[in-house]
Amino acid sequence: MTLIDDAARTYELDRRHVFHSWSAQAGLDPMVITRAEGSYVWDGEGNRLLDFSSQLVNTNIGHQHPEVVAAIAEQARKLATIAPQYANDVRSEAARLIAERAPGDLDRVFFTNGGADANEHAVRMARLATGRPKVLSRYRSYHGGTQTAINLTGDPRRFPNDAGDAGVVHFFGPYLYRSRFHARTEAEECERALAHLEQVVELEGPQTIAAILLEAIPGTAGIMVPPPGYLAGVRELCDRHGIVLIIDEVMTGFGRTGAWFHSATDGIVPDLLTFAKGVNSGYVPLGGVLLGERICDHFAHRPYPGGLTYSGHPLACAAAVAAINVMDRDGVIDNARSIGTEVIAPGLSRLAERHPSVGEVRGLGVFWAIELVSDRDARTPVAPTGGGSAIMSDAVSTAKSLGLLPFANSNRIHVVPPCTITPAETREGLDLLDKVLGRVDDLIAEGAV
Structure with missing residues (x-):
């Protein structure tokens, strides 16, 4: 069987037999993950994605150490x-x-x-x-x-x-x-x-x-x-x-x-x-x-x-x-601290300056949130607390299509990669986020809120 055939069977069995958490079951369309290494995962079609979610903010030393x-x-x-x-x-x-x-x-x-x-x-x-x-x-x-x-x-x-x-x-x-x-x-x-x-x-x-x-x-x-x-x-x-x-x-x-x-x-x-x-x-x-x-x-x-x-x-x-x-x-604690101070903090600050949809960025180490708003002065969230929106759904799907696996909740995208992530990988993720936020800006300008 090919990789795609294996992934198709995995997906079919998941939808037939697996009851997922925090979800209405009928509308689910889960991504198939076939393997992972370091800061990356691979989906059922062989696409590599940078894991900016650490799954559920837990793979601190990366995948498959x-x-x-x-x-x-x-x-x-x-x-x-x-x-x-x-x-x-x-x-x-x-x-x-x-x-x-x-x-x-x-x-x-x-x-x-x-x-x-x-x-x-x-x-x-x-x-x-x-x-x-x-x-x-x-x-x-x-x-x-x-x-x-x-x-x-x-x-x-x-x-x-x-x-x-x-x-x-x-x-x-x-x-x-x-x-x-x-x-x-x-x-x-x-x-x-x-x-x-x-x-x-x-x-x-x-x-x-x-x-x-x-x-x-x-x-x-x-x-x-x-x-x-x-x-x-x-x-x-x-x-x-x-x-x-x-x-x-x-x-x-x-x-x-x-x-x-x-x-x-x-x-x-x-x-x-x-x-x-x-x-x-x-x-x-x-x-x-x-x-x-x-x-x-x-x-x-x-x-x-x-x-x-x-x-x-x-x-x-x-x-x-x-x-x-x-x-x-391996100095993983120091790496997380320096990545936050030297790469993520200045990188997110630049994204906030470039994108009117960014209301605030905040965090420490490899633990950051980008709060997305439709009106920066009024601080109007693009999705309600505990809920979703078309803009947030589009942002997540755009990120995945670009090769970035994000962590999203309510009106926020969280930047929470492994503590072992390299500066180059972090910059790669921030560059992809730049494109995602550009898409969010466009949707807001088009009145998609």
Whole structure:
């Protein structure tokens, strides 16, 4: 069979038997991916595309890294699986490597299968440790698709699953471009966002609040980097009222922002920190909760009522050990930081100057968002929050036709390539984005909004 014949069969079987996430099934037309390497993937027709999405912002060391693939194969030959109640060398080593890179006293790892269940368990730990029911999380956030995690999520994907009985209260976080606080500067936005959160805590009753859960930088919801002092202000508010601070680094962790963990760059040590995705580039599902002394001490002599059959799965942990060692040896964290500072930031700034459809660009490392608007002065988004539009659909299809695989959400295109991407590859992607944005400009001028 030819490559195209194989791809056609793959597509036929997918449409007949696979039920896809977050989608109305009848209208789906999924791209067939046949192989991947480094920063690129190949579709069913043999076309090569530059992966500016890192899939779901998780292939931090790129696709098919030979050392990580070899580590998985070697572990499969040695010990393919073992239950979590037993000590295992590769699980222990993965926990050591992760804890050594975590801020402060976050020295214990509870392994999960991904980010959603990491947040589920972090919230359970906080509620048990405090004896309080409520958890606060921000609008414009995403914490996972399981029941508690989706209720904690602050974007419209929550709506069909939210019965209003999960003990979750949402608040507005800092987002200067679309400020809810009429702020004009980052300092004003920070001060007013913290005052708003303090008022929510007061009105909800601090004695009823187990935890505040925040993404270190909201990812899927828009890559809004918190202003200086905001995370520290939340930490102080939690300390004042005995509230557990949970920082979600599922998307930001392991190099994405040019640091092992973004919260550490602000000098913040949460009580619990959740991770997944970049810990092993998603080669085998793995996530976890990093615990500090406060929560560990609570469970020192009482059982923690939770667990997973595949907690710390050997194949996933072997991939994590190999990935972390590669990131250390090859300077992947430094590469992500320098790519962001020297290539992406100035490149996106030039695109913003050239294209009236660009309302704002923002980000760090290899973690950026381009906000698209039909009217720059009015900041009118080309698609609603949590929704789509003809312009966004056209932008995505145009990018793919040019050989660029984008990450798009609402009215944004996110620039989130692997942390291992080269300067030349990054410039290639930005050049393709230039053409995509030219197409968006034309559509807006034609009145296609």
